[in-house]
Amino acid sequence: MKKTLESQINLDIKQLLVEEIIVEQEKVTGVVTQIGAIFTAKAIIVTTGTYLKGRIIIGSVHYPGGPNSQFPAVNLSDSLRKLGLELGRFKTGTPARVDQRSVDFSKMTIQPGDQRVHNFSFISPVKQRDQVPCWLTYTNETTHQIIRDNLHRSPLYAGIIEGIGPRYCPSIEDKVVRFADKLQHQIFIEPEGLDTYEMYVQGMSTSLPPDVQLLMLRSIPGLENVEIMRPGYAIEYDYVVPTQLKPSLECKQIKGLYTAGQINGTSGYEEAAAQGIIAGINAALQVKGKEPFTLKRSEAYIGVLIDDLVTKGTNEPYRLMTARAEYRLLLRQDNADHRLTELGYKIGLVTEERYKKYNIKWDLINKEIERLKSLIIPNNDETANLLIKLDSSELSQPTPAINLVRRPEVGIKDLRQLSIDFTPLQDEIIEEVEIEIKYEGYIKKQLAQVERFEKLEGRKLSEDINYNEIKGLSAEAAQKLARFLPTSIGQASRISGVSPADISVLLIWLEQQRRKTSGGE
Amino acid sequence: MRGPKSFTAEDVVEISCHGGIVPLNRVLKTVLNQGARFAEAGEFSKRAFINGRLDLAQAESIIDLIRSKTEAGAKIAISQLGGKLSKRVSALQSDVLGQLAKIEAIIDFPEDDLPEATLDEMSLCTAELINEINKILESAESGKIYREGLQTIIVGKPNVGKSSLLNALLKEQRAIVTDIPGTTRDVIEEVLNIRGVPLKIMDTAGLRETQDLVEQLGVERTRKFLDQAELILMVVDAITGISEEDKNIIKLIKGKKTIFLINKIDLEARKVTAEEIQEIIDGNPVLEISAKNEIGLDKLEQTILELVLEGKVTAADNILVSNTRHKHALERAAFHLSEVIKGIRDGIPPDLVSIDIKSAWEILGEITGNNVTEDLIDRIFADFCIGK
Numbered sequence: 066m067k068k069t070l071e072s073q074i075n076l077d078i079k080q081l082l083v084e085e086i087i088v089e090q091e092k093v094t095g096v097v098t099q100i101g102a103i104f105t106a107k108a109i110i111v112t113t114g115t116y117l118k119g120r121i122i123i124g125s126v127h128y129p130g131g132p133n134s135q136f137p138a139v140n141l142s143d144s145l146r147k148l149g150l151e152l153g154r155f156k157t158g159t160p161a162r163v164d165q166r167s168v169d170f171s172k173m174t175i176q177p178g179d180q181r182v183h184n185f186s187f188i189s190p191v192k193q194r195d196q197v198p199c200w201l202t203y204t205n206e207t208t209h210q211i212i213r214d215n216l217h218r219s220p221l222y223a224g225i226i227e228g229i230g231p232r233y234c235p236s237i238e239d240k241v242v243r244f245a246d247k248l249q250h251q252i253f254i255e256p257e258g259l260d261t262y263e264m265y266v267q268g269m270s271t272s273l274p275p276d277v278q279l280l281m282l283r284s285i286p287g288l289e290n291v292e293i294m295r296p297g298y299a300i301e302y303d304y305v306v307p308t309q310l311k312p313s314l315e316c317k318q319i320k321g322l323y324t325a326g327q328i329n330g331t332s333g334y335e336e337a338a339a340q341g342i343i344a345g346i347n348a349a350l351q352v353k354g355k356e357p358f359t360l361k362r363s364e365a366y367i368g369v370l371i372d373d374l375v376t377k378g379t380n381e382p383y384r385l386m387t388a389r390a391e392y393r394l395l396l397r398q399d400n401a402d403h404r405l406t407e408l409g410y411k412i413g414l415v416t417e418e419r420y421k422k423y424n425i426k427w428d429l430i431n432k433e434i435e436r437l438k439s440l441i442i443p444n445n446d447e448t449a450n451l452l453i454k455l456d457s458s459e460l461s462q463p464t465p466a467i468n469l470v471r472r473p474e475v476g477i478k479d480l481r482q483l484s485i486d487f488t489p490l491q492d493e494i495i496e497e498v499e500i501e502i503k504y505e506g507y508i509k510k511q512l513a514q515v516e517r518f519e520k521l522e523g524r525k526l527s528e529d530i531n532y533n534e535i536k537g538l539s540a541e542a543a544q545k546l547a548r549f550l551p552t553s554i555g556q557a558s559r560i561s562g563v564s565p566a567d568i569s570v571l572l573i574w575l576e577q578q579r580r581k582t583s584g585g586e
Numbered sequence: 587m588r589g590p591k592s593f594t595a596e597d598v599v600e601i602s603c604h605g606g607i608v609p610l611n612r613v614l615k616t617v618l619n620q621g622a623r624f625a626e627a628g629e630f631s632k633r634a635f636i637n638g639r640l641d642l643a644q645a646e647s648i649i650d651l652i653r654s655k656t657e658a659g660a661k662i663a664i665s666q667l668g669g670k671l672s673k674r675v676s677a678l679q680s681d682v683l684g685q686l687a688k689i690e691a692i693i694d695f696p697e698d699d700l701p702e703a704t705l706d707e708m709s710l711c712t713a714e715l716i717n718e719i720n721k722i723l724e725s726a727e728s729g730k731i732y733r734e735g736l737q738t739i740i741v742g743k744p745n746v747g748k749s750s751l752l753n754a755l756l757k758e759q760r761a762i763v764t765d766i767p768g769t770t771r772d773v774i775e776e777v778l779n780i781r782g783v784p785l786k787i788m789d790t791a792g793l794r795e796t797q798d799l800v801e802q803l804g805v806e807r808t809r810k811f812l813d814q815a816e817l818i819l820m821v822v823d824a825i826t827g828i829s830e831e832d833k834n835i836i837k838l839i840k841g842k843k844t845i846f847l848i849n850k851i852d853l854e855a856r857k858v859t860a861e862e863i864q865e866i867i868d869g870n871p872v873l874e875i876s877a878k879n880e881i882g883l884d885k886l887e888q889t890i891l892e893l894v895l896e897g898k899v900t901a902a903d904n905i906l907v908s909n910t911r912h913k914h915a916l917e918r919a920a921f922h923l924s925e926v927i928k929g930i931r932d933g934i935p936p937d938l939v940s941i942d943i944k945s946a947w948e949i950l951g952e953i954t955g956n957n958v959t960e961d962l963i964d965r966i967f968a969d970f971c972i973g974k
Contacts, residue, residue: 232967233695244971251699377960387937388690388962394941473933507938537649569632569652576636577645 079104084140086111086322088148093321099140108348110323111141112341115157117303117328118142122220123296124274132159132300142303149318151306155330155382156228158236160269161278162295163288165262168254172287173200176253187402187426188419197256200287203249204237204268207284212241215277220299226272228301231332231382236270236299237281252285263294272299304330307374308549313347313357314340314371317528317550323348329374331383339367339385346412358412361522363392363515364404376549376559391518394504394511399497403427426494433490433498437477440466440485447483455479470502521568522555524575535574542567594630595637618914628652672954675916678718679950682923685711686947687965689940695972705930712926712943719920723913737814738787741839742821743831747849750877751821752787755780780887788815817890818844824874825850827857828866836866844870845889852876915952922946 071078082099086109095105119137121130131137146152178196219238220226230236235243240250250268257263271278275296282288307329309317314329316322325344326337347357360368369390374383387393396404406423409415415423442448444460452459457474469475477499481487490498501508532538532546541562551557554575558568592598601617603609626632631648634640640648685708691700740748756778777786812818818839822832846863850856851874860872871889875882925942947962966972 233972235971240971247971250971253697386690386694386963386966388694388966389959391959394938504938507934507941510941537652565626566628566652569626569628570649573632573635573645573649 085144088319091319093319107352108321110325110344110348111328112326113138113328115300115302115327120301122226122272122299124218127225150309152303153306154228154301155304156226156230156299156301157382158270158272158299159297160266161293161297162263163266164292164294165264167290167292169287170200173202176201188422200254202252202285202287204252204285205249208281209241211281211284212238215273218274218277220272226299226301229381231384233384236272238271238273271297304328306378308378310375312359312371312375312552314344315347330379336370336385339370343367363518366390366396376556392511392515394507399500429494430497434501437467437470438465442466442469451479467502521558522553524554526551526553537570538567594633595639674722675950675953679947679954681715682943682947682950683965686940686943686962687969689936691966691970691972693937698972700970709927709930712923716920716923719916723916736785736816738785738817739815740819741835746821746823747877748821754877754880754883780890812839818842819847820844821847821849823850824848824856824858825853843893846870846872848874849877852879852881912953915949919946919949
């Protein structure tokens with residue numbers, strides 16, 4: 066990956082600690098680094114992860130620092146504050162890394178990787194790689210007793226930690242306290258990489274002192290003789306309260322300043338990557354003088370994530386869960402290309418080659434759906450036998466294939482066994498066709514919901530509306546709207562404290578303005 | 587009426603029907619089942635304005651209208667939600683949320699060690715939820731009481747203060763609607779208004795001078811008489827205590843919704859307390875009053891409301907809309923839950939089944955005003971130990 070980045074044309078890589086962001090007339094102009102060098106820029110993306118004023122806590126020991134023994138970004142945090150941004154403080158944690166050679170896997174259950182490998186990418190062929198398994202083991206009453214006996218040494222309970230941690234990623238001491246009736250918690254032992262002996266003890270995130278860490282690890286089956294290579298720790302860091310951002314991830318107050326990842330109050334990995342690409346796209350579009358690019362809640366999980374962040378904010382490190390998406394059925398991994406390729410193509414991120422492939426694929430899918438509508442399955446012995454085998458009811462007359470596919474127990478692949486002339490198709494096409502047909506009813510329901518949702522999304526609100534002057538808005542709504550400056554009526558409707566009546570008032574006000582500017586009646 | 591010549595400039599259908607709540611309710615139910623919905627506060631005016639029917643000068647008055655109607659609506663909603671209906675719907679909604687959280691947790695955290703949710707179990711739970719909705723829907727039939735008044739009888743042995751009680755209630759309410767002779771010569775029927783609930787009170791007028799209610803009417807006739815009553819106010823005397831006569835009457839009214847009233851508590855020489863009576867009667871409320879001095883009447887009115895209407899109290903002129911709106915929401919929720927059972931039966935994957943559970947939850951939220959996604963997320967984390 067490093068090499069890929071280094072080889073990218075037009076990308077210069079400079080590694081230095083940035084201490085200050087320079088802003089002139091509410092617009093970024095550059096950054097000052099630790100050694101005093103100034104880099105000028107039209108747009109800046111800040112992605113500080115957990116390094117922004119990071120503080121590491123292990124037991125009673127705590128010191129300024131970032132992950133992997135790197136320096137924290139302390140002055141940058143102050144610089145952001147000086148620019149008028151409101152910062153908050155979150156906490157997250159990590160488990161110990163242990164030596165693979167000290168682990169007895171015979172006492173654990175093997176957890177092999179997926180049999181079938183799926184790609185993120187829709188264009189590169191699936192590569193079968195050698196898989197390394199993970200191992201499952203469990204904590205027990207002894208482990209829990211060790212934790213309870215040492216709770217007073219936990220910085221969380223001793224009050225050393227102030228930041229708010231994520232609920233989806235609780236430390237083991239948290240789990241033992243909060244779910245006291247659970248007799249065991251599952252622990253996955255995962256390799257850190259192919260070329261290291263380090264293993265990650267998933268499920269044992271902790272900030273207890275290292276001696277307690279060792280004691281509790283060694284109480285777990287298979288870890289009786291375990292050696293810790295790096296102890297687990299908690300880390301506290303600053304984040305930017307994300308309601309200060311536009312859906313493009315640009316700060317509302319400072320033109321050209323973008324933030325992405327944990328600095329926006331989200332958890333790591335996928336959430337960070339999702340914001341990274343949006344901030345990157347928009348920084349580039351801004352430099353080119355083009356309109357910002359955003360994804361809607363109905364188009365992508367990225368849309369859900371960013372809309373939640375900038376509209377509602379978050380009071381713990383935000384994790385994107387499918388439960389947060391109202392249109393989950395439309396946001397499937399199998400149709401990601403269908404949802405996003407066209408959009409990416411428009412802003413120049415999708416190559417002609419990929420675009421062509423995509424069009425061909427969805428052409429095939431649509432044609433196959435049409436074909437299954439007109440293809441009549443005969444009511445003969447062969448069909449009858451197949452249906453008996455599938456435990457499905459028999460036909461009373463020749464029936465369009467699509468009706469059979471709608472039966473839960475009948476798959477397209479089953480029908481393709483019949484001696485009827487089927488076009489050869491790739492598995493992924495068949496799968497997609499099957500999903501579109503089988504769940505058509507549900508998909509249609511969601512599409513109807515999306516249509517209603519998009520009506521309000523389409524009514525844009527400009528940034529310079531003075532909400533306090535709009536008569537009829539409740540005081541709370543006016544205050545919230547003035548603070549959040551939503552970009553559309555739809556976004557406004559999701560701000561807590563803005564009622565349907567307020568939205569009606571806004572719609573009337575918009576119409577008033579429209580008539581006034583168009584000369585009135 | 588074809589748009590744009592209607593008030594809103596859109597196509598409009600107006601339905602005129604016979605007076606009375608029953609036909610109105612039926613028509614409303616029919617159109618709602620066909621996919622219509624209730625208008626939001628001020629929605630017609632809003633549409634008229636946005637469609638260009640009203641001029642700019644009228645915009646402000648529409649905004650005022652939306653505001654005031656919303657606030658009035660909120661007041662009604664709050665008054666309705668004070669009571670048991672809201673509690674039951676909230677409990678129901680919470681159960682639905684629990685089901686949803688279970689599915690969502692499994693979908694979002696497939697690797698976590700979560701309690702297994704079998705589809706059979708979920709079908710069963712969902713069926714129970716539908717059952718509960720149906721029960722609530724049945725109890726929502728209190729509309730009858732508003733239309734016809736609540737049949738109430740004051741009973742008690744002579745001289746315990748039945749008439750004083752009636753007079754006190756009448757005086758308190760100052761809302762005598764009618765004063766008509768009852769179905770028998772012996773009975774006077776008064777209609778009065780207890781906090782928005784019409785109460786048809788029958789005082790056993792002809793029996794006032796007699797010594798024994800049972801003797802006078804005959805057991806059979808008295809039973810029949812009492813059977814028609816939807817609420818009984820039984821008055822006992824704090825001074826004389828519980829006598830054999832009282833016990834006979836208690837036997838007669840066994841199983842009826844009754845409020846026991848210990849009257850004359852203002853006098854010194856009381857012989858009976860609420861606790862003592864509580865022992866003879868099962869579960870019915872016992873109140874201490876003084877009809878003469880109007881002590882404890884507030885509490886009595888409150889108890890009447892709670893007991894009979896299970897908290898479902900509305901201002902009389904809003905009953906139709908509010909009831910129908912809630913009823914419709916409950917019916918829609920039940921529909922989605924039945925889709926859940928159907929989906930499970932048809933082998934639809936859990937992440938699709940959950941769409942209907944979520945719809946049911948959101949619809950119940952229209953009644954309780956409570957359906958933010960954050961509640962779901964909170965519930966998942968509260969119920970399940972999740973995470974790396």
